[in-house]
Amino acid sequence: MLSPEVLQSGRPLLLAPEWVMLPEGPRQGLGVVVHDGRFAQVGALADVRAAHPGLATIELPQRLLMPGLIDTHTHLTQSFGKALAFGEPSEIFRRIWVPMEATLDADAAYLSAKLSALESLRGGFTTVVDAGTRSEAGLDAVASAARDAGIRCVLGMICNDAGLDGDEAAVRRILDAAATFLARLEHDPLVHPSLAISIPEAATDRMLRAAAALTLESGRRFQTHVNEHLAAVERSLVARGLRPLEVLHACGALNASALLAHATLLTPRELGLLRDSGAAVAYNPVASQWKGNAVLDAGLLEMLGVPFGLGTDGTRADGFRLMDAAEATQRLTQGLAKGDSSCGGGWLWLDHATHRAAEAAGLGTLTGRIAEGLAADFLLLDLDVPEFVPSWDLSWELVRFANRDQIEAVFVHGALRLWKGWPVDWDARALMREVATIARRDVSRAPIQRVHPVADLHRARQQPGKPA
Template sequence: MPTEQELQAALAAPEKLLLPEQVLLPEGTRRGQAVLVRDGRFAAVGPADGIVAANPHLAPVTLPDTLLMPGFFDAHHHLTQAFGKGLAFGEPSEIFRRIWVPLEASLDADLVRLAAKLAAFESLRGGFTTAVDAGTRAEEYTGAIAEAARDTGLRCVLAQICNDGDGADPGPILRRADAHLARWQGDSLVHPSLAISIPEAATDAMLGAVYARCAEAGVVFQTHANEHLVAVERSLIARGLRPVEHLAAAGALGPNALLAHATLLTPRELAMLRETGTAVAYNPVATQWKGNAAAPAELMAAMGIRFGIGTDATRADAFRLLDAAEAVQRTAFGLANGDFSAGGGWLWVDHATRSGAEACGLGGVTGAIAPGLAADFLLLDLAVPSMLPSWDLSWELVRFAARDQITAVFTNGALRLWQGWPVDWDARALMREVTARVEAAVARAPIQRIHPTADLHRARHAAADAARAQGAAWSRS
């Protein structure tokens, strides 16, 4: 039996032959499989006897009580919002105006790098090997986000925002967009994308031009659409169209479009998404925390609408995201129509891995344990009380699995995290630096919070209760 250090060293080798107890394949969990990793990719996946015999030069790494599974795919993130994630609790829906825009606009390049690196580390620690970043308001520092992703080993779909709705000259915006696409095309970890924050933040000409560039380059065009009631109403006032209708009119729907949230959709808009091949990022935790509605993700699946599952920078925990994805569908739709399955477990695992990768333009790169794809994967400890006895492992991943079961995280075949901590850089030093600098950074930003902190909220309720009790005593006397 190898020691922990010997096992870690074997897993860090550039070429490795892994024999886990179970493997999560596109068709479900399977035993008796071997996984060969070579040159950052899955070179072979299949019955163990054949692969071991074909590679006599490699000593197999036996992994008892372990599930080898694809790394999770976060279809919608804001990596530069890491400093403010605990400021958004209890806030009304469009918190971007009062928290995110002021916060991100106050960050310099070094703080952007720190925030993004903290978020990237959190993502990897939570089981995400890829995050789709929707773009930062600190637009000139997009390169700092890429640097953070590369430093940590997180695969990142990185957007450049192209808003021109404030009367900005479109020429420099489009030249910057072209440079962004050219800079990251073909990179091993950073994949370019273009974004418009919300449809009415750009002219129709810019929406069409940005989508066309994305389609030509084979990358995703990102925008937030139909997220909240106020967003729909604002679009109707500004353009006379709902956001999805507006995107269609501007030529910005299609197989390269990724719409974040899409919680408030009419039957006609659902049909438009299906007919155009437009994809959606379903963000169930954002719905629970600040939404007006839930995206009908189970219905989308039945209709053939492509979607991934995203965190929206809420919390970087893939297993809690799976749980939320199922629970939101069951609560919002299943209770009313007697749907006790709410996707049968596998649906959420699938859309948080390979279907999510496909929806975000990386289906040919990552998302599954399959030959030729990038070796982005997790090793999950199954020898924990919550997973025993196991009768339905795929569904148990949704309802029982936890982040602390993740033994190892890999991207491009490289071991990035072991027992929750990086193997080649000092995460605790990063955390100390963030702690030392974040208070001043947040204090500089003109943030307006509406909801009090939990302790202040408790104190206000206690004071109100005391006042009512005193009033009741006076009335009795």
């Protein structure tokens, strides 16, 4: 019987799973060697065995070895608030996330980020793209939490400068700090630096242009939320006469380094600007369901050749449910009315949760595929479950049937991080106990404004004779 000890030997691993998920689809009869954090060889099992006669083969019957999933847009320091956003109208960042994150000291930011990282690993994500914390003390804490949890992280440093009113020294400090941040993490094996502007209106044109230029020059990602809500689009039109994505284009910030979160409200002109820019998009279907004004047409982005990956937006860290939500949301908003019964054929959502997501995150040459030379970020999935018997179409089945409780092992950078949902080298339950205390303290003192009360109180108020 497979055990975590076998996978933690410290020696190179020769894995022989029944199935391996490649970019072109699932394949049988392959062997995979993991050594020094990377895939050293991927090929026919007989050839791999012959090339490594000193390695014992770890047989993995009824197991799928697949790339780890990639969350191209999340917020690691929002885990303390999770359910506070349920049932709330759009732009909850103004009323919930900004005030809550601002209360976090470095210790609380570390705990929040590590809890988020644990949830992500449990959900099959080996890489997350964090859009930046609003905790003034939290950036280094988030980086430490990602390393300690063992997850790969594209970490955004927020560079907002709106409201500085011509304070040249303050602007210069932001830009100097941004350049230092990019350089300091240039060779970090797990934490990859990125620059972020919360939304275009949170920065001057100069800062937008400078941040996008810095990331383009360094080969990193420039992150911003764009065209997500009607309110933000209308504010931009009133203030600038331009929609948010048009603002990025006008000031020179819409370039190939950009990773745009949401982009759900795009005009035909904006779609053309997006296509021509080389910018990538994070498609967040669960966020659209829970608090959005629209759903991005991911099939249209695919046709236009716009790079995109699936993102959670910090909603729930479950990669298989995310793929299911992406396909179902596309079907309900686009496919049904057009008679499109395929809606991506299953593979589209797998691709944009793995190797195409890696490209969108700026990590396409590092992770996202089971291929020689790439980082060994992967999952071992148990297929010996009723939902996969009989199996006729593994790609579709992963999108519609797979559950995170099938994830037997999670590897990041060649190291076993989770075994059957729990870390192998640190105490997750101790973290949970600490979070339970600190989160209540910080949420209770944050000036959060909710439109609706918690569900039980909301239900009581909806009863006949009760005040609304």
